[in-house]
Amino acid sequence: MNTMSTNMPLSAIGIGSMCQVVSLNLEGLLRRRILDLGMVPGTPVQCIRKSPAGDPVAYLVRDTLIALRSEDASQITVNLTKEF
Amino acid sequence: MTNANTEEHRKILREHFGITTSQGQFTVALAGNPNVGKSTVFNALTGLHQHTGNWPGKTVDNAQGNFTYLDRSFLMVDLPGTYSILAHTVEEQVARDFICFGKPDATLVVLDATCLERNLNLALQVMEITPKIIVCVNLMDEAEKKNIKIDISALQKELGVPVIATAARNGKGLDDLRQGLYEMSTGSCIAVPRQIKYSPEVENAIQQLMPNISRLIGPNLNPRWVALRLLDGDQTFIKSITHYLDLNLHLTGLQEVAV
Amino acid sequence: MNATIKPMITLEEICTEAENFRLSNPNIGDKIVSDIYANAEAIARPAITKKISEKRSWDHRLDDILTSRLFGYPIMLLLLSAIFWITITGANIPSEMIANTLFAFQDQLLTWFEMTGAPDWLTGVLVLGMYRGLAWVVAVMLPPMAIFFPLFTLLEDLGYLPRVAFNLDNMFKRCHACGKQILTMCMGFGCNAAGVISCRIIDSPRERLIAILTNNFVPCNGRFPTLIAIATIFVGGMFISELQTAVAAVVITCLVMLGILVTFAVSWALSHTILQGEASSLVLELPPYRKPQLGPIFYRSLIDRTIFVLKRAVIMAAPAGAITWILANTYIGEISIIGHLAAWLQPLGYAIGLDGFILLAFILGLPANEIVVPILLMSYLSTGQMMDFDSLEELRNILISHNWTWLTAICTMLFCLLHWPCTTTLLSAYKETGSKKWTFLTFMIPTAIAFIVCFLVAQSTRLLNLV
Numbered sequence: 001m002n003t004m005s006t007n008m009p010l011s012a013i014g015i016g017s018m019c020q021v022v023s024l025n026l027e028g029l030l031r032r033r034i035l036d037l038g039m040v041p042g043t044p045v046q047c048i049r050k051s052p053a054g055d056p057v058a059y060l061v062r063d064t065l066i067a068l069r070s071e072d073a074s075q076i077t078v079n080l081t082k083e084f
Numbered sequence: 085m086t087n088a089n090t091e092e093h094r095k096i097l098r099e100h101f102g103i104t105t106s107q108g109q110f111t112v113a114l115a116g117n118p119n120v121g122k123s124t125v126f127n128a129l130t131g132l133h134q135h136t137g138n139w140p141g142k143t144v145d146n147a148q149g150n151f152t153y154l155d156r157s158f159l160m161v162d163l164p165g166t167y168s169i170l171a172h173t174v175e176e177q178v179a180r181d182f183i184c185f186g187k188p189d190a191t192l193v194v195l196d197a198t199c200l201e202r203n204l205n206l207a208l209q210v211m212e213i214t215p216k217i218i219v220c221v222n223l224m225d226e227a228e229k230k231n232i233k234i235d236i237s238a239l240q241k242e243l244g245v246p247v248i249a250t251a252a253r254n255g256k257g258l259d260d261l262r263q264g265l266y267e268m269s270t271g272s273c274i275a276v277p278r279q280i281k282y283s284p285e286v287e288n289a290i291q292q293l294m295p296n297i298s299r300l301i302g303p304n305l306n307p308r309w310v311a312l313r314l315l316d317g318d319q320t321f322i323k324s325i326t327h328y329l330d331l332n333l334h335l336t337g338l339q340e341v342a343v
Numbered sequence: 344m345n346a347t348i349k350p351m352i353t354l355e356e357i358c359t360e361a362e363n364f365r366l367s368n369p370n371i372g373d374k375i376v377s378d379i380y381a382n383a384e385a386i387a388r389p390a391i392t393k394k395i396s397e398k399r400s401w402d403h404r405l406d407d408i409l410t411s412r413l414f415g416y417p418i419m420l421l422l423l424s425a426i427f428w429i430t431i432t433g434a435n436i437p438s439e440m441i442a443n444t445l446f447a448f449q450d451q452l453l454t455w456f457e458m459t460g461a462p463d464w465l466t467g468v469l470v471l472g473m474y475r476g477l478a479w480v481v482a483v484m485l486p487p488m489a490i491f492f493p494l495f496t497l498l499e500d501l502g503y504l505p506r507v508a509f510n511l512d513n514m515f516k517r518c519h520a521c522g523k524q525i526l527t528m529c530m531g532f533g534c535n536a537a538g539v540i541s542c543r544i545i546d547s548p549r550e551r552l553i554a555i556l557t558n559n560f561v562p563c564n565g566r567f568p569t570l571i572a573i574a575t576i577f578v579g580g581m582f583i584s585e586l587q588t589a590v591a592a593v594v595i596t597c598l599v600m601l602g603i604l605v606t607f608a609v610s611w612a613l614s615h616t617i618l619q620g621e622a623s624s625l626v627l628e629l630p631p632y633r634k635p636q637l638g639p640i641f642y643r644s645l646i647d648r649t650i651f652v653l654k655r656a657v658i659m660a661a662p663a664g665a666i667t668w669i670l671a672n673t674y675i676g677e678i679s680i681i682g683h684l685a686a687w688l689q690p691l692g693y694a695i696g697l698d699g700f701i702l703l704a705f706i707l708g709l710p711a712n713e714i715v716v717p718i719l720l721m722s723y724l725s726t727g728q729m730m731d732f733d734s735l736e737e738l739r740n741i742l743i744s745h746n747w748t749w750l751t752a753i754c755t756m757l758f759c760l761l762h763w764p765c766t767t768t769l770l771s772a773y774k775e776t777g778s779k780k781w782t783f784l785t786f787m788i789p790t791a792i793a794f795i796v797c798f799l800v801a802q803s804t805r806l807l808n809l810v
Binding site for chain 2: 358361362364374376379380386387388389391543628631639643774775
């Protein structure tokens with residue numbers, strides 16, 4: 001039985017993979033905005049696509065596509081649920 | 085208790101929000117997330133009878149339009165599209181202040197049928213401020229294309245407020261919307277919004293704060309919601325309360341004595 | 344019955360109480376949002392039935408193409424260039440038609456004034472000054488605005504614009520600016536005042552200011568006729584006639600690219616000097632692609648833009664026309680005031696590769712960029728009223744006979760691209776920033792850059808004996 005936690009930053013999630021939000025290490029307005037969009041702990045998130053420049057990356061959260069820069073995504077800790 | 089006809093209400097609208105209404109005209113606030121087709125609903129209901137400007141003292145767009153239904157005239161105020169009204173940006177503050185202190189006769193919250201959960205966030209927040217709310221589930225045609233079916237009556241039962249399905253782009257559901265707004269504004273429809281259930285710590289804190297809040301604020305605002313704002317440390321809200329309710333505080337102060 | 348007087352609790356006391364709760368529960372704000380969403384889930388899930396399809400949706404496949412490494416940028420450039428091109432070429436015929444109508448009416452006005460025996464100076468100020476200025480601005484600005492903004496709104500309603508910001512955010516991030524700035528720059532192409540107002544879509548105040556301060560480096564529809572005319576005559580004129588338009592198009596494209604480059608450079612500079620700060624974050628929603636409502640968009644856009652152009656024509660262009668006429672027809676000695684001013688400005692103008700008349704035309708064109716060339720021609724030909732040219736050949740002859748060289752052409756185009764914003768833009772900047780200081784900088788930064796760039800180009804060209 002594998003009890004190892006697969007916690008990692010959201011920025012490390014590959015395209016197509018799914019994960020679950022664990023915690024947000026963000027401050028201020030950015031934190032509030034991301035929470036308001038529904039990225040609260042426990043929410044499933046899927047990594048959908050990268051910008052042609054590599055950054056930002058678009059994630060599917062509660063049926064909405066939201067693009068985040070990698071610096072900010074790296075501050076969101078998630079638990080990998082399904083690797084693509 | 086409709087306040088469409090009170091001079092005082094019209095004065096508040098004029099002086100604080102820069103909104104001029106005619107005698108007996110109902111005010112309807114239009115809220116919703118960005119990209120839900122709110123402007124489509126606005127344009128469909130008000131047609132060419134609209135004008136745009138800014139909210140007084142702020143660089144935030146304000147659009148107003150009017151329409152008549154049956155025998156009454158309505159002024160629809162298009163609030164900025166916001167994901168929530170916990171008021172962390174100017175747009176959210178403007179929307180919050182108008183719904184809360186502008187006391188529209190009805191607030192119409194437009195939701196996107198294809199991402200209902202996220203949109204409900206705003207609807208639930210507005211439901212905490214005022215019971216005079218109508219929920220409009222728009223973009224039903226988009227939902228159909230994506231094979232999403234929504235049980236509107238179940239939603240209505242859960243929320244406790246009128247829920248009207250529309251595809252504003254195709255003109256569907258607009259008459260029901262007008263009817264709903266009419267009934268809400270005239271008071272023939274009374275909604276009992278479902279109360280949001282918070283986790284124990286939050287509920288506990290709310291219960292502790294509520295009695296004092298009720299005493300101070302009186303029937304003007306929902307004390308539960310005020311408690312939540314204060315718990316959240318919402319500075320702008322405190323400023324808004326002192327600004328808009330300054331007059332009323334004196335009155336309630338006097339009433340306390342004769343207990 | 345005893346009346347108990349309870350002390351009135353104050354708002355401050357309640358706030359302190361709430362504050363205490365907050366301090367003992369630091370994440371209570373997060374909890375509240377989480378709870379609301381938990382409620383939303385509980386309500387929504389039972390009410391929704393979704394049929395999961397294995398096929399990738401339309402949106403997904405479209406995005407695969409529009410944001411791909413291979414096709415993303417080319418398609419974007421193609422779409423935006425298409426809109427710009429349609430605007431510029433599509434506006435030609437309507438502009439001409441409106442100009443013909445309005446100027447024909449001017450002749451009618453002249454007749455009426457003559458019939459009523461109005462004094463020459465009055466006719467001059469009102470008809471040849473005010474009305475002419477107004478007519479010019481409407482003829483030049485209205486068609487492109489009426490084409491560009493509806494098209495742009497179409498892209499917006501389609502849902503494509505956030506993809507543009509998505510594709511380009513990385514570049515803006517390096518300048519510590521926001522990817523949404525590209526959208527404000529596109530709006531600036533239509534009209535810089537509209538571009539400045541559109542900066543509201545940028546959430547961070549710092550990045551919004553950067554976008555406002557640099558918006559003017561994208562040439563607006565009012566400046567394009569000037570750029571196109573000069574590019575066609577002077578650069579295109581050096582090639583055979585078949586290539587003329589193509590070459591002119593290349594020149595214009597280069598100018599626009601230069602404007603964009605300057606935007607990035609200045610944004611970067613501002614982020615590292617007076618508008619210092621770390622790059623703020625981007626949280627960009629990419630909505631699903633939707634079929635836009637063609638009818639209402641075009642109609643509403645048309646009305647809005649027409650009203651805007653007319654208002655601006657009356658408020659800015661008409662007085663500018665009147666003042667210009669007065670300056671051109673008031674004589675001190677043998678020379679008109681314009682002549683005197685041009686002579687006075689000559690040294691400065693020459694230093695930056697222009698001449699006194701050109702510099703004066705730009706200065707008098709502060710209220711509206713459309714009247715710069717008309718004022719220039721008026722001054723050159725001493726006709727006392729703003730002039731149009733019947734053919735590019737005619738314009739070429741006039742300019743050459745006033746000592747224009749290819750250097751003059753280039754410096755004029757550069758100055759036109761980079762110089763101060765028009766008064767409507769400055770006014771919008773003031774309303775958006777609420778600050779005189781930032782409005783002043785909105786004026787100063789482009790001005791300084793225009794002078795410096797033109798000076799360097801002119802001096803180095805002359806030094807190298809290239810002209």
